[in-house]
Amino acid sequence: MITLSALLLNLAGAALVYLASGQQTLLKAPLRVTARLAGWVLILAGTVCWLIVAGAGAGISATLTTLMLAWVILPYLAWWRGPDAAETDTR
Structure with a gap:
C-alpha cells in the first residue's frame, strides 16, 4: 500500500510541477x-x-524513474490532444 502511495504522490507532484511550468501546453x-x-x-x-x-538506493531510483516517466508522458499527452486543445473553450 505504501508503494502505491509513493507512486501516486510522485506522479501527482510531477504533474503539478509540469503544469506550473511556462512551457506546458495542457x-x-x-x-x-x-x-x-x-x-x-x-x-x-x-x-x-x-x-x-525500498531503502535508500532503490528508493531514490524509483523516485527518479517515476518522475522521468511522468515528465516524458505529459508533453506527449499535450501533443496528442493537439495544438489547439489548451485554447479551446469547453462551455
Missing part, C-alpha cells in the same frame, strides 16, 4: 507558483515513502 495558462511548491512537497513525500519501502 492548460491555457500555467498554474501558480504555489502549485509548483505543492508539487515539490508531494515529490518529497513520495520519495520518503519509497525510501521506507
